[in-house]
């Protein structure tokens with residue numbers, strides 16, 4: 001399924017951010033088209049989390065512009081944020097609540113309740129393969145399962161853009177592959193647009209759009225296969241060269 005819209009799901013134009021004297025982001029521009037999986041690839045400290053903090057409005061951006069499906073984040077923040085689901089790097093589930101309660105709580109924060117929402121929550125849990133665990137406490141889940149609950153929770157208010165900040169950190173290989181596959185299914189089958197921040201190039205497929213962020217700047221962009229072809233090397237080697245600290 002593809003979502004029909006003229007506007008990109010996310011448009012970031014010339015965004016900068018400073019922490020005191022440290023320039024964490026400089027002139028960053030990127031676009032996520034509706035129904036696409038886009039990777040933001042960068043090593044530790046590149047500025048990925050800072051960019052996510054701006055797009056989610058944890059930090060106010062004073063330079064540049066961010067639009068979500070055409071809604072300017074500074075001018076119409078509630079409309080922009082309504083389209084946005086986020087999975088942060090740190091775990092944010094309440095371990096003593098059940099899986100279902102965690103999602104219901106999030107729904108309530110969005111002013112959502114009632115039978116239709118309860119059904120939607122169960123459908124989302126099934127979508128991420130956890131329908132059977134709905135009434136278990138989060139503390140009984142594995143790390144990978146908890147991440148999948150967070151993905152389901154991010155979709156409770158039916159956003160069309162999902163941001164994930166290094167969602168596979170700390171997971172074993174099988175759980176990592178599972179999370180990547182779950183999110184790719186959402187893109188392919190539900191037309192959700194995804195911005196996936198990572199430093200793990202193995203999570204990127206040849207057809208993905210990739211932005212390489214290094215020291216707060218976009219140093220390369222394009223289809224993964226094209227970036228590799230242009231440099232005449234594997235994606236791993238291409239990424240290593242682009243983010244080589246000595247060369248920068």
Ligand SMILES: Nc1ncnc2c1ncn2[C@@H]1O[C@H](COP(=O)(O)OP(=O)(O)OP(=O)(O)O)[C@@H](O)[C@H]1O
Nearest residue numbers: 019022024042043044045046047048049050051166
């Ligand atoms: N609150 C803060 N105060 C000062 N400097 C910060 C703050 N948050 C981040 N930085 C700095 O800004 C730069 C970008 O950090 P950021 O966390 O956005 O990178 P990242 O790509 O998300 O890295 P990681 O994968 O390690 O989370 C780094 O140099 C970091 O030290």
